[in-house]
Amino acid sequence: xxxxxxxxxxxxxxxxxxxxxxxxxxxxxxxxxxxxxxxxxxxxxxxxxxxxxxxxxxxxxxxxxxxxxxxxxxxxxxxxxxxxxxxxxxxxxxxxxxxxxxxxxxxxxxxxxxxxxxxxxxxxxxxxxxxxxxxxxxxxxxxxxxxxxxxxxxxxxxxxxxxxxxxxxxxxxxxxxxxxxxxxxxxxxxxxxxxxxxxxxxxxxxxxxxxxxxxxxxxxxxxxxxxxxxxxxxxxxxxxxxxxxxxxxxxxxxxxxxxxxxxxxxxxxxxxxxxxxxxxxxxxxxxxxxxxxxxxxxxxxxxxxx
Amino acid sequence: xxxxxxxxxxxxxxxxxxxxxxxxxxxxxxxxxxxxxxxxxxxxxxxxxxxxxxxxxxxxxxxxxxxxxxxxxxxxxxxxxxxxxxxxxxxxxxxxxxxxxxxxxxxxxxxxxxxxxxxxxxxxxxxxxxxxxxxxxxxxxxxxxxxxxxxxxxxxxxxxxxxxxxxxxxxxxxxxxxxxxxxxxxxxxxxxxxxxxxxxxxxxxxxxxxxxxxxxxxxxxxxxxxxxxxxxxxxxxxxxxxxxxxxxxxxxxxxxxxxxxxxxxxxx
Numbered sequence: 001x002x003x004x005x006x007x008x009x010x011x012x013x014x015x016x017x018x019x020x021x022x023x024x025x026x027x028x029x030x031x032x033x034x035x036x037x038x039x040x041x042x043x044x045x046x047x048x049x050x051x052x053x054x055x056x057x058x059x060x061x062x063x064x065x066x067x068x069x070x071x072x073x074x075x076x077x078x079x080x081x082x083x084x085x086x087x088x089x090x091x092x093x094x095x096x097x098x099x100x101x102x103x104x105x106x107x108x109x110x111x112x113x114x115x116x117x118x119x120x121x122x123x124x125x126x127x128x129x130x131x132x133x134x135x136x137x138x139x140x141x142x143x144x145x146x147x148x149x150x151x152x153x154x155x156x157x158x159x160x161x162x163x164x165x166x167x168x169x170x171x172x173x174x175x176x177x178x179x180x181x182x183x184x185x186x187x188x189x190x191x192x193x194x195x196x197x198x199x200x201x202x203x204x205x206x207x208x209x210x211x212x213x214x215x216x217x218x219x220x221x222x223x224x225x226x227x228x229x230x231x232x233x234x235x236x237x238x239x240x241x242x243x244x245x246x247x248x249x250x251x252x253x254x255x256x257x258x259x260x261x262x263x264x265x266x267x268x269x270x271x272x273x274x275x276x277x278x279x280x281x282x283x284x285x286x287x288x289x290x291x292x293x294x295x296x297x298x299x300x301x302x303x304x305x306x
Numbered sequence: 307x308x309x310x311x312x313x314x315x316x317x318x319x320x321x322x323x324x325x326x327x328x329x330x331x332x333x334x335x336x337x338x339x340x341x342x343x344x345x346x347x348x349x350x351x352x353x354x355x356x357x358x359x360x361x362x363x364x365x366x367x368x369x370x371x372x373x374x375x376x377x378x379x380x381x382x383x384x385x386x387x388x389x390x391x392x393x394x395x396x397x398x399x400x401x402x403x404x405x406x407x408x409x410x411x412x413x414x415x416x417x418x419x420x421x422x423x424x425x426x427x428x429x430x431x432x433x434x435x436x437x438x439x440x441x442x443x444x445x446x447x448x449x450x451x452x453x454x455x456x457x458x459x460x461x462x463x464x465x466x467x468x469x470x471x472x473x474x475x476x477x478x479x480x481x482x483x484x485x486x487x488x489x490x491x492x493x494x495x496x497x498x499x500x501x502x503x504x505x506x507x508x509x510x511x512x513x514x515x516x517x518x519x520x521x522x523x524x525x526x527x528x529x530x531x532x533x534x535x536x537x538x539x540x541x542x543x544x545x546x547x548x549x550x551x552x553x554x555x556x557x558x559x560x561x562x563x564x565x566x567x568x569x570x571x572x573x574x
Contacts, residue, residue, distance in 0.1 A: 052417050053573055054573060072323075076420040086414050088412070100415075103420065104419055
C-alpha cells in the first residue's frame, strides 16, 4: 500500500518552477530518498508532502487523503524534521517535546512518557532539563528528531537531516535513523549527500531542476547508470583536456572535472596500468567503486555538491 | 470576550479551531520563565497615570469634558487606559509576532502539526487579548483606588479596553507580516507615538484647530480614548456607537488580513 502518491506534481513560485511535474510513490515500511543538489526542488516537494505547501498542479495523496481538504488530519499522523530546527530555544529539551506533543492534542501524561523514551533514544536524557539554546548543532538536530516522533507518526519526513553537522554528529544521526528504519518506521529523506542516500535509502529518486531524472534502489541505479569502478586521475592544473583524449579509449566513458579526470571502467587497476603503459604520469590516481555521485554526474553532467 | 463575539459573526465558525488554545499554552509556557516581562507592560501606563495625575493635577486643576468639570487626573486616566490597551497589544502583536514569524520560525514548526494557519492567528490574537485584558483590569483597579473613576459606568471601560486591544492587536499583527527587518519597527513607533500624544489623551480635542480635530477623530486610538472617557463619566452619546463600529470594523479587517498574510507566508 502506498503512503504517498504523486502524479504530475508541480510547484511554482511566480515565474519560477521549483517542481516540474514529478511522479513518485512511497510505500509503507520503506525508506525513500530524494537525492539532488541544492535547488533541485527537494524541499518544495517535502513541504507539499508534509501538507504545508499546497501543490500548484497535479495530484497528491498522503496517507490515502487529499492534503487540500484534510491537511490537519494528515499532519496529525506525520512527523517532520525540517531543514531548520526551529526549536523553542528558551525551553528545555523536555519542555520542547511536551509543547510539541500538545499541538497534537496528546494528554500530558502520555507525552511525558513518550518524551522520556525519546530523549533516551536520541541520547539526550542527561540534558533533558537544559535549555535547547545551549545545545550543539548535532544535539539540536537530535532533539528535532525526537520532537518529530512525539506523535508516533506513520510517516517520518526528514529534510536534509545532517546538513551542517560535523562528521561525528552525522554518524550519530544516521545510526539513530537506521534504528528507526529497522523498527519499520517509514522514512522520507531528502539529501544532497550521496553517502547518506546510499546508507539510509531503500529506494530513491534523483532530482535535478525540478524533475526526476532516475528512480530505483541505490545499487540498481549505480549498476544501471555507471560502471563497476572509477579511476580518478589528477594531472595538475590545465592538463586535463589533452589527456582526456589520450585515455578515452581505455574507459566506457570519461568525465572531465575542473580538478580531475574520471574514467568509468570495469577494472580500475587494469585501466591505471594501461594509463602508465602509455607514458602518462598523473600526479595522483585513485581507484574506487562507483557511487550515486557518478550516477548524478552521468545523468545531469553536473556534480551534487559544488 | 470581544474576540468571541467577533468570531461568532464569521460565517459558520470557519475561522480556526479549538486547537488554537495550544498557542496560548505555548506562550504561557514561554512566559512562565519570564513573567517579569509581563509585569513591565503594566507599569508604563501606571507610571504615566501617577506622574500626570499627581504632578500635573495640581498645575491644571479641572478640565471640562462634556459640560462636566473633572480633575485632570480623572480626565487623563481613561486616555491612559486606552493607550495601555493599544501599547500592550501592539507590543505582542508586532514585536513578538515578527520574532516568531521571521527569526525563530516558531510558526513554521507549528505548521507541521495539526494546527492550521487560522488556529495560529486565532491563538496569537487570543494571547494578546488575554494579556491586554489583564493589564486593563489592573489599570482600572488602580484608577478606582486613586479616585479617578467618576461613575459606576466606569466598569464599561473594561470591554472598551478589550475592544481597543483587539483592534490594535489584529491590525498590528497584519501590519507586522509586511515588516522585513527590525529597522522597519521605526515605522510602527512612528505611527504609535503621535497617536499616543495627540489622540486627545492628554488634553481635550477642542484644543486643536478644526482641521486637526478631523485628523485626530480619524485615528483608531481616539475611538478608544473617547469611549473610555465617556464610560468613565457615565456620559453617553450616539457618536460612541460610531467609535465602537470603527473598532469592530478595524478588528475584522485586521483578523481577515492577518490570516491571509499568514497563509501566504506560512504555506508558501
